Amino acid sequence: MAVYTDVTEEDLCALLAAYDVGTLLSYKGIAEGVENSNYLLRTSADTFILTLYEKRVNPDDLPFFLGLMDHLAANGLTCPQPIRRRDGAALSTLAGRPAALISFLDGAWPRKPTAAHCREVGRALARMHLAGEGFALHRENALSVEGWRPLWNQASDRADEVEPGLGAEIEAELTRLEAAWPAPPSGDASADALPAGIIHADLFPDNVFFIGERLSGLIDFYFACNDLLAYDLGIALNAWCFEADGAFNLTKGMALLDGYQSRRPLTPAESDVLPLLARGAALRFLLTRLYDWLATPPGALVVKKDPLEYLRKLRFHQGVQNASGYGLRPAAKSRQAQGTSSS
Ligand SMILES: Nc1ncnc2c1ncn2[C@@H]1O[C@H](COP(=O)(O)OP(=O)(O)OP(=O)(O)O)[C@@H](O)[C@H]1O
Numbered sequence: 196m197a198v199y200t201d202v203t204e205e206d207l208c209a210l211l212a213a214y215d216v217g218t219l220l221s222y223k224g225i226a227e228g229v230e231n232s233n234y235l236l237r238t239s240a241d242t243f244i245l246t247l248y249e250k251r252v253n254p255d256d257l258p259f260f261l262g263l264m265d266h267l268a269a270n271g272l273t274c275p276q277p278i279r280r281r282d283g284a285a286l287s288t289l290a291g292r293p294a295a296l297i298s299f300l301d302g303a304w305p306r307k308p309t310a311a312h313c314r315e316v317g318r319a320l321a322r323m324h325l326a327g328e329g330f331a332l333h334r335e336n337a338l339s340v341e342g343w344r345p346l347w348n349q350a351s352d353r354a355d356e357v358e359p360g361l362g363a364e365i366e367a368e369l370t371r372l373e374a375a376w377p378a379p380p381s382g383d384a385s386a387d388a389l390p391a392g393i394i395h396a397d398l399f400p401d402n403v404f405f406i407g408e409r410l411s412g413l414i415d416f417y418f419a420c421n422d423l424l425a426y427d428l429g430i431a432l433n434a435w436c437f438e439a440d441g442a443f444n445l446t447k448g449m450a451l452l453d454g455y456q457s458r459r460p461l462t463p464a465e466s467d468v469l470p471l472l473a474r475g476a477a478l479r480f481l482l483t484r485l486y487d488w489l490a491t492p493p494g495a496l497v498v499k500k501d502p503l504e505y506l507r508k509l510r511f512h513q514g515v516q517n518a519s520g521y522g523l524r525p526a527a528k529s530r531q532a533q534g535t536s537s538s
């Protein structure tokens with residue numbers, strides 16, 4: 196579960212007094228998630244989420260995350276929004292942690308994603324990339340290629356405890372990706388420049404809510420940053436399009452990419468680089484999961500995520516020659532197949 200920090204009813208009532216949100220009726224910790232502590236709050240006015248920001252969130256980044264939610268919502272994306280205090284601030288302090296009260300989003304994340312879900316996710320991801328345009332704040336991706344080796348250095352000694360040979364395999368892959376990774380976005384507008392902007396960077400099924408097969412919104416923007424837009428697609432392909440037995444599901448890949456391209460067609464340069472970016476995305480989650488796997492003490496109240504799931508995904512990407520291996524087809528064709536316009 197992810198409730199690292201306990202809060203008392205007394206502290207909570209004192210906190211809510213700073214907001215115009217009615218009085219507390221009930222609250223409970225939310226077991227899901229691994230990063231932050233989340234509480235579901237019912238007040239006489241509405242339902243809210245209270246998030247206390249934990250270890251991996253740098254407090255200096257909070258204005259970016261909270262401002263981004265406001266910006267995306269103002270530009271038509273359905274996502275939670277920070278509730279302002281009476282003094283206008285979005286951030287509070289509770290139990291010694293930075294904390295924010297966030298609007299509650301209806302829906303539930305899909306436990307068994309279908310191709311229809313994947314198509315909706317592709318659309319929503321493109322919408323988010325477009326809605327992010329014009330956001331004034333900037334945040335480097337701390338978990339892009341430059342961040343991988345420092346993470347690896349903290350886990351490499353013990354990697355073979357998780358699987359014999361894992362250390363050598365990661366070292367070789369990291370070295371290859373460091374050499375091949377595209378240069379950081381430069382603002383260059385040439386045809387082969389890769390489009391960059393605001394990315395979600397963690398668009399896993401547990402961060403996308405649906406009501407039936409209709410997507411009701413995206414949550415958890417706490418890894419969002421500025422990076423290559425197609426890298427976000429690489430992350431989403433990893434998170435949504437593999438089956439439990441480790442096989443890549445081409446139908447889901449096609450649906451996700453068609454959905455994306457119905458709103459934002461990929462450039463030829465993005466299509467070319469997608470296998471590399473998907474491969475890097477697999478290594479990124481392999482490394483963070485491996486680090487957490489080794490660093491989380493036994494008995495900690497959090498469900499550890501399996502690093503080896505991402506080793507299997509990484510090996511799949513190593514064999515993908517071009518983006519058609521994920522189901523990518525020319526934007527016009529994918530639109531015809533969907534029989535939709537860009538609505
Ligand atoms: N705005 C919201 N509306 C409704 N439920 C929410 C909202 N924000 C969070 N939740 C609930 O809390 C859970 C955990 O939230 P979130 O994914 O933000 O936590 P996290 O610890 O940052 O997780 P992750 O491991 O995905 O990074 C979600 O799965 C969802 O059930």
Ligand SMILES: N[C@@H](CCO)C(=O)O
Nearest residue numbers: 229397399480484500
């Ligand atoms: N989505 C991440 C955990 C949250 O950072 C993972 O599945 O490894």
